[in-house]
Structures are given as structure tokens and as C-alpha cells.
Amino acid sequence: xxxxxxxxxxxxxxxxxxxxxxxxxxxxxxxxxxxxxxxxxxxxxxxxxxxxxxxxxxxxxxxxxxxxxxxxxxxxxxxxxxxxxxxxxxxxxxxxxxxxxxxxxxxxxxxxxxxxxxxxxxxxxxxxxxxxxxxxxxxxxxxxxxxxxxxxxxxxxxxxxxxxxxxxxxxxxxxxxxxxxxxxxxxxxxxxxxxxxxxxxxxxxxxxxxxxxxxxxxxxxxxxxxxxxxxxxxxxxxxxxxxxxxxxxxxxxxxxxxxxxxxxxxxxxxxxxxxxxxxxxxxxxxxxxxxxxxxxxxxxxx
Ligand SMILES: C[S@@+](CC[C@H](N)C(=O)[O-])C[C@H]1O[C@@H](n2cnc3c(N)ncnc32)[C@H](O)[C@@H]1O
Numbered sequence: 001x002x003x004x005x006x007x008x009x010x011x012x013x014x015x016x017x018x019x020x021x022x023x024x025x026x027x028x029x030x031x032x033x034x035x036x037x038x039x040x041x042x043x044x045x046x047x048x049x050x051x052x053x054x055x056x057x058x059x060x061x062x063x064x065x066x067x068x069x070x071x072x073x074x075x076x077x078x079x080x081x082x083x084x085x086x087x088x089x090x091x092x093x094x095x096x097x098x099x100x101x102x103x104x105x106x107x108x109x110x111x112x113x114x115x116x117x118x119x120x121x122x123x124x125x126x127x128x129x130x131x132x133x134x135x136x137x138x139x140x141x142x143x144x145x146x147x148x149x150x151x152x153x154x155x156x157x158x159x160x161x162x163x164x165x166x167x168x169x170x171x172x173x174x175x176x177x178x179x180x181x182x183x184x185x186x187x188x189x190x191x192x193x194x195x196x197x198x199x200x201x202x203x204x205x206x207x208x209x210x211x212x213x214x215x216x217x218x219x220x221x222x223x224x225x226x227x228x229x230x231x232x233x234x235x236x237x238x239x240x241x242x243x244x245x246x247x248x249x250x251x252x253x254x255x256x257x258x259x260x261x262x263x264x265x266x267x268x269x270x271x272x273x274x275x276x277x278x279x280x281x282x283x284x285x286x287x288x289x290x291x292x293x294x295x296x297x298x299x300x301x302x
Contacts, residue, residue, distance in 0.1 A: 002062035003028075006089045007055065007249055015028040015054040016263075016288055018087055021076065025069055027058045031145065056087075059094075066091050107143065112150060113157025116179060121207060131182050134207050135175060136200075143173065148234050148260040151284060151291035152176050155258045159230065167226065169233035169243070170261075175217050176203025176232045179206050187224055190217035226250060231257040237266035240271040248277035253298035260270070260291045267292065 001179050010018055019030045033055050060066070070089055077086050106168065107120040115131045125132040135143060143149070156176065160235050161184040168177035171190030178201075181188050190201045198217045207217045233240060233300055240247075240259050251257055257278060262270050265282070278294035285291075 003094045004060040004064055004066055005094050006060065006066070008087045008094070009053045009055055009087050010087050011084070012054045013288075014081060014084060014087075015056060017080070017206040018056060021073065022056075022058050025072065026064060027060055030055055030058045032292050039147045044299060062093065080255065095276045107145070110145065110150075112153035112179075116153060116183060118153070118175070118179075118273055131179075133175065133179050133182055133206060135173065136207060143175070147286040147289045148262075148291075149175060149296045151286050151289065152232050152234050152258050152260050153179055155284075155291065155293060156180055156230075156232065158184055159183070159256065161230065164165050165189075165226070166230040167191070167228040168201075169231065169247060170235040170239075171217060172218070172234075176206045176208060176217065176234065177201065178205055180232070181205075181214055182231065185230070186214070188215045189223070189228070190215060191216065191220055191223050193220060195219075204293060212288065217242045227252050227255075229255045231255065233257070234260040236261045237263065237270050240270050244273040244277075248296070249272065251277075251296040253296055255296045256293065258273075258291055258293045260289070262290050262292065264288055264290050266290075 006022075007020075013031050017088050034195045039206060058059055066089070073089070074085055074086055077084075089201055107123070109119040109123055109126050110232060111117050116133060117125060117127060117130045118135055119125045120134050121134050121136045141154040153176065157178050161180055164185045166177060166180040166185045166188040168174065168180070168188060171177055171192045174190055177188040179188045191200070192201070197221070201215065201217045202212055205212055227250055229252055231247060233243070233247060235243075240262065247257070257274075259270060259274070271280055271283075271292055274292065274294060278296055280292060283292055
């Protein structure tokens with residue numbers, strides 16, 4: 001099987017928008033790195049220096065029609081960012097073994113808060129005594145490199161999760177549910193609409209020596225209506241708003257929740273959707289993404 005890898009340089013302010021656009025257009029995975037850290041393009045004389053740019057690398061199934069993708073991107077980009085240069089996609093065909101090597105090289109251990117590290121399975125944990133979450137990124141979203149995931153991991157790291165149950169809604173790679181269990185929770189559940197995510201969550205749980213009975217995973221329509229002490233949902237603003245009544249029902253009175261996957265301008269709409277059930281904390285922001293946390297009020301059960 002072959003893959004198509006695209007690479008482009010982009011201004012950091014537009015990197016997230018391009019990442020979202022490419023994922024919606026079927027990319028299996030996207031990574032963003034500082035162009036200066038990992039230069040694959042020669043800087044062009046007279047153009048923006050590399051240190052001001054983000055390098056985006058994306059991966060598509062080898063059957064993807066990249067010409068049509070470029071045309072669609074050009075049309076949308078012209079509409080949204082009329083005054084900005086069009087991203088130029090450099091395309092390369094990769095055999096399985098090549099992209100795996102590229103992919104592996106791009107992941108490094110990351111510290112999340114004070115106790116937790118996310119360590120790719122092929123790297124050595126820098127602090128063996130820390131809480132080390134061993135991760136095989138695979139194709140499901142959730143490696144810890146994305147700000148939305150990092151915001152949730154840092155929040156979990158700061159909680160006392162002993163004897164707590166945790167619902168990971170939109171579990172992707174299972175990273176948040178697994179982190180919760182490693183940080184002391186005694187039970188977690190994962191829910192996702194993507195079969196690849198459910199599979200990845202279980203293989204990542206096994207890699208971290210977590211008994212799968214402590215982290216069962218479900219499609220939403222098959223999930224039991226559990227109530228949890230802690231809810232994490234890193235999805236997107238639209239589904240989070242639609243799911244507010246359902247998610248509120250699944251958090252115990254006095255329980256905690258963290259919502260992520262929300263762009264700064266969407267904060268107000270998502271907050272409003274959860275205010276009927278939760279006392280909300282001040283919003284946290286990272287690279288244009290925000291995290292909403294709160295405590296389930298006891299007085300309302302609806
Ligand atoms: C941004 S990823 C987050 C993955 C992981 N929890 C993390 O924090 O890195 C969002 C995940 O939510 C899933 N998802 C999107 N809409 C959903 C929905 N309505 N119900 C359940 N899962 C959903 C996607 O398939 C994807 O795996």
C-alpha cells in the first residue's frame with residue numbers, strides 16, 4: 001500500500017485552519033512543527049524566514065485525487081484568506097515503510113503537567129519514575145501534540161483521580177481515558193464514532209498494561225448510559241453544543257468536565273450550551289484553541 005504525503009509551509013495564524021480543512025478533506029493525519037526545527041524546504045531569498053513559519057505535513061491514502069484537493073483548497077482559500085498567499089502543497093508518494101519512518105521521527109516524549117509524560121512507544125521515557133503514557137499514535141487522532149489534547153491532559157494531570165470514574169467522549173487514540181487511568185482513576189469508558197479510534201484505544205490501553213475491562217469502548221449508539229465523576233470531550237464546538245444535554249446527564253452531581261476542540265470565537269456559544277448544568281471556570285487558551293471546564297451543579301438533573 002502507498003500513501004501520499006503533502007508538505008507545505010504556512011504562517012502560524014493560518015496553520016490550524018489549514019489543518020482542519022485538510023482533515024475534513026480526508027487526511028488520515030496531520031502534524032504541525034516549527035519550520036525552523038525541521039526544515040525540509042530551502043528558504044527562498046527575500047521571502048519570510050523559516051522561523052516565522054509552520055511546517056504542515058499531512059498524510060492521505062494513496063488513492064486520493066490530489067489535483068482535485070489542490071483545486072478545492074485554492075477556491076476555499078481565496079474566499080477565506082483573500083489577502084494571504086495560497087498554500088502550495090508539495091506531494092510525495094510514500095511506501096508504507098517510508099511514512100512509518102517519517103512519522104516515527106516526528107514524535108518525541110512530551111510532558112503534560114507535573115506528573116504525566118506521553119512517550120511514543122519507540123522512544124525511551126526521559127523520567128522513568130513519572131506517569132508515562134506509552135503511545136502508538138497510529139491513524140486515530142490523539143498524540144498529545146495537538147493543543148486540544150494537551151489542554152485536556154494538563155487538566156487531568158492536575159486532578160486527584162483516585163477512586164474516580166472517567167468518560168472519554170470522542171476518545172480517538174484513547175489518550176485521555178488512558179491518561180486518567182494511569183493518573184489514578186479506577187474506571188474509564190471511551191466513546192467514538194470511528195471504528196479505527198475504538199481499535200486504537202484498546203491497543204493503546206493494552207500497551208499501557210491496562211486491563212480492558214477498565215476501559216471498554218463503544219460507538220455512541222451502543223454505549224451504556226453511565227454516570228461518571230469526570231468527563232473529557234475533545235470533539236468540536238458543533239457536536240459539543242448538540243451533545244450538551246446528553247453529556248450533562250452523564251456527569252454525577254458535583255462531577256467535573258472538560259470540553260476541548262473549541263476555537264476561541266466559539267467559546268461563548270459552547271459555554272452557553274453547558275451553563276444550565278455546570279458552574280464554569282475561567283477559560284484556558286492555547287494556540288487559538290480553548291478549554292472549558294466546570295463542575296456539575298447538584299440542583300438540576302435534566
Ligand atoms: C479531536 S479528536 C480527539 C481524540 C482524543 N480524545 C484527544 O483528545 O486527542 C475527536 C474524536 O472525536 C470523535 N468524534 C467526533 N464526533 C463525535 C461524536 N458525535 N460522538 C463521538 N465521537 C465523536 C472523532 O472520531 C475523533 O476520534
